[in-house]
Amino acid sequence: MISNQFSNATNFLAFVSSLSPLENEVNDTLRSKLYQKKYQKGELILEAGTVCKRIYFVDIGLVKTFFYTDTREFIMRFFAEGNMFTVLDSFVLQQPSAYAVLALEDTVITCLNYDDLDMFCKRYHAVETFYRKLLSLAAVNMMDRIGSNLEEKAQVAYHKFLNAYGPLMQRISLADVASYLGITQVSLSRIRSMK
Numbered sequence: 001m002i003s004n005q006f007s008n009a010t011n012f013l014a015f016v017s018s019l020s021p022l023e024n025e026v027n028d029t030l031r032s033k034l035y036q037k038k039y040q041k042g043e044l045i046l047e048a049g050t051v052c053k054r055i056y057f058v059d060i061g062l063v064k065t066f067f068y069t070d071t072r073e074f075i076m077r078f079f080a081e082g083n084m085f086t087v088l089d090s091f092v093l094q095q096p097s098a099y100a101v102l103a104l105e106d107t108v109i110t111c112l113n114y115d116d117l118d119m120f121c122k123r124y125h126a127v128e129t130f131y132r133k134l135l136s137l138a139a140v141n142m143m144d145r146i147g148s149n150l151e152e153k154a155q156v157a158y159h160k161f162l163n164a165y166g167p168l169m170q171r172i173s174l175a176d177v178a179s180y181l182g183i184t185q186v187s188l189s190r191i192r193s194m195k
Contacts, residue, residue, distance in 0.1 A: 009034045012057040012110040015084050020130035030127065033116040039103040046101040052090035054111040058083050061107025062171050066179070067099050075180040076145065078104075080168055088138050105171065154183045158191045
């Protein structure tokens with residue numbers, strides 16, 4: 001469901017401006033293309049196999065990006081309030097996504113469509129700068145995530161997880177934490193019991 005009027009465009013625009021300050025005209029034009037969507041806990045925001053056509057900003061709630069193999073689920077990232085995200089490869093290349101995005105809580109998201117962002121990038125240098133910086137941050141975060149996966153010790157990866165997501169620990173299930181780390185819940189329990 002989509003609401004026609006919303007107050008959280010301001011947070012989306014503040015995030016954009018933190019990466020590339022926007023002039024009033026750009027700010028107002030961009031605001032006119034933002035819209036809000038609400039998802040219930042457990043609802044898919046993006047289904048694997050579909051093309052990601054939006055950049056999302058989490059106003060309220062918590063989401064995860066993940067994929068399945070034949071045997072298990074792998075969680076790539078969690079995004080809570082104040083975070084902007086997309087399924088990067090699908091969004092940039094406009095091809096079907098290997099990942100899904102799921103609301104872990106009742107969630108409200110402000111969205112910007114791919115076509116609108118593309119138009120704004122061509123028209124406004126500040127928006128193009130924002131998008132370039134957003135892609136750069138996403139690439140750095142992905143490299144960090146891959147590095148964590150390659151850690152020899154799950155205990156090191158768990159402590160990196162705590163540094164990144166510590167404030168969210170009460171909101172993320174232990175099953176999802178284990179899936180994010182690529183370990184079993186038994187292994188996670190063992191790591192958590194170590195002091």
